[in-house]
Amino acid sequence: MPAHQKSLALVAHDGMKDALIEWARPRVAELSKHRLFATGTTGGRLHTELGLDITLLKSGPLGGDAQLGAMIAEERLDGLVFFVDPLSALPHDVDVKSLLRLAILYDTNLAVNKTTADAVLAHFDTPK
Numbered sequence: 045m046p047a048h049q050k051s052l053a054l055v056a057h058d059g060m061k062d063a064l065i066e067w068a069r070p071r072v073a074e075l076s077k078h079r080l081f082a083t084g085t086t087g088g089r090l091h092t093e094l095g096l097d098i099t100l101l102k103s104g105p106l107g108g109d110a111q112l113g114a115m116i117a118e119e120r121l122d123g124l125v126f127f128v129d130p131l132s133a134l135p136h137d138v139d140v141k142s143l144l145r146l147a148i149l150y151d152t153n154l155a156v157n158k159t160t161a162d163a164v165l166a167h168f169d170t171p172k
């Protein structure tokens with residue numbers, strides 16, 4: 045993996061998937077510099093609609109959030125862009141909470157909306 049390349053996960057709840065796609069659309073070239081992962085449905089759309097090369101995990105409610113949490117705990121994920129739906133209750137809320145808790149615990153670059161997603165990408169681009 046080139047030194048500047050990061051591993052980045054992209055996830056959005058159903059009510060936020062359009063917002064994630066529209067955020068990602070003008071950033072395809074920038075996103076493509078990184079090693080991308082996504083939960084199943086989110087990643088399927090990012091691949092089909094934007095052509096992003098992306099490793100698909102399970103769908104969030106079927107364990108995809110837990111897979112990402114495990115990657116964070118194993119320090120295999122540099123960043124998480126997670127467009128959480130602030131207006132809907134979710135049956136797998138415990139998984140969502142667990143993923144966010146692990147991202148906080150491991151000091152992972154974490155974005156939950158367009159503005160913070162841009163901040164994570166900009167941070168990845170900043171040479172250390």
Ligand SMILES: O=C(CO)COP(=O)(O)O
Binds near residue numbers: 085087102
């Ligand atoms: O539910 C999710 C995150 O909690 C996202 O999963 P999908 O990308 O499979 O819809």
